[in-house]
Each structure stands twice: as structure tokens, then as C-alpha cells.
Amino acid sequence: MNDLPKQPRAPDPANEFASDSSQIDPRDFRNALGTYATGVTIITAAAPDGKPYGLTCNSFASVSLNPPLVLWSLVVYSSSLTIFQNASHFSVNVLGASQQALANKFAKSSDDKFTGVSWTPGFGNAPVLAESVANFQCRSVNRYYGGDHVIFLGAVEAYTYNANEPLLFARGAFGRFIADDERKKAP
Numbered sequence: 612m613n614d615l616p617k618q619p620r621a622p623d624p625a626n627e628f629a630s631d632s633s634q635i636d637p638r639d640f641r642n643a644l645g646t647y648a649t650g651v652t653i654i655t656a657a658a659p660d661g662k663p664y665g666l667t668c669n670s671f672a673s674v675s676l677n678p679p680l681v682l683w684s685l686v687v688y689s690s691s692l693t694i695f696q697n698a699s700h701f702s703v704n705v706l707g708a709s710q711q712a713l714a715n716k717f718a719k720s721s722d723d724k725f726t727g728v729s730w731t732p733g734f735g736n737a738p739v740l741a742e743s744v745a746n747f748q749c750r751s752v753n754r755y756y757g758g759d760h761v762i763f764l765g766a767v768e769a770y771t772y773n774a775n776e777p778l779l780f781a782r783g784a785f786g787r788f789i790a791d792d793e794r795k796k797a798p
Contacts, residue, residue, distance in 0.1 A: 656698035657736035700735025
């Protein structure tokens with residue numbers, strides 16, 4: 612009897628990262644990844660002419676405390692890819708539980724994402740959004756290509772945070788964190 616998990620045949624190393632070479636079903640894989648709850652961020656940067664750009668992202672993660680490094684990724688066919696690749700800085704704005712409408716606004720393609728949004732220019736003019744739970748102003752350090760995404764590595768040059776509740780995302784929906792002590796109070 613063998614208790615080891617069954618795995619697909621090992622891929623040919625020469626084609627391992629080639630498109631359509633995986634034996635894993637992409638939709639089912641996305642469903643599995645969706646079981647991992649993440650925070651919701653809006654990544655922002657400025658074009659050379661100063662125009663602000665931003666997009667909703669949940670691929671944000673910490674990399675290192677010393678030096679302070681973070682990462683996020685963007686699909687290669689994004690219309691904003693060139694802006695982020697050429698920006699000297701980007702800001703990671705961690706959204707609060709009350710900012711779901713803002714997350715939805717920045718998740719859609721639009722030329723007027725910043726209309727009605729309160730923000731200030733940060734390092735490299737990357738917008739720092741008001742009322743975010745946290746903000747990380749980052750100098751673009753490097754980028755790496757991984758499958759259908761570009762992974763951006765940033766050195767954190769400034770940050771702020773508060774005690775407000777963060778917005779979460781899991782299984783294709785927004786939600787919130789319920790601490791054990793909150794559950795005990797519930798009827």
C-alpha cells in the first residue's frame with residue numbers, strides 16, 4: 612500500500628514553463644488557490660506625464676524584513692503593464708473592509724479610476740490612497756517573468772498603517788476576518 616499522493620508525470624524541464632504544457636486544469640487550480648484568503652490591495656504608479664494609474668491586486672506578499680522587500684504580480688497582457696514596468700516607484704494600498712466599492716472600481720478597465728478618489732502623491736508620484744489600512748511606498752527594484760505574470764519586487768522606503776479592519780478576498784468573494792473572541796460574543 613502506498614500513501615504517497617499521486618502526481619502527474621514530471622514535466623520535461625525544457626518545456627516545464629511552456630504555455631499549455633501543464634497537466635493541471637487551470638480553472639480547478641484557480642478554485643484551489645481561491646481557498647487561500649488574501650488581503651485586497653490597490654497598486655498605484657504614475658506615468659512619466661504624471662497621470663496616476665492603479666489596479667486591484669491580491670497577489671501582494673512580503674519578501675524580506677531586512678532589507679524591507681515586498682512583491683506583487685501583474686498578468687502580462689494588462690494594459691497597465693508598461694506603466695508599472697517603467698515607473699521608478701509604486702505604492703501598495705491595503706484596503707479596509709469598508710472599501711469594497713473602491714476595490715471593484717479599480718478592478719475594471721477605465722480611464723477615470725481616480726475620479727472622486729482621495730489620494731496624495733507619494734514617492735515617484737505613486738498615489739497613496741486615503742483611508743487605506745496600510746500603505747507601502749516602494750522603489751521598483753526588479754521584475755521577474757513567471758508564466759503569464761510579471762513579478763514586481765519593491766524596496767519599501769516608507770509605510771503607514773492603522774488599526775482599521777482589512778478587506779479580505781477568498782473563493783471569488785470579499786469578506787472580513789472574524790476573530791475567535793468575536794465568535795464567542797455572537798448569539
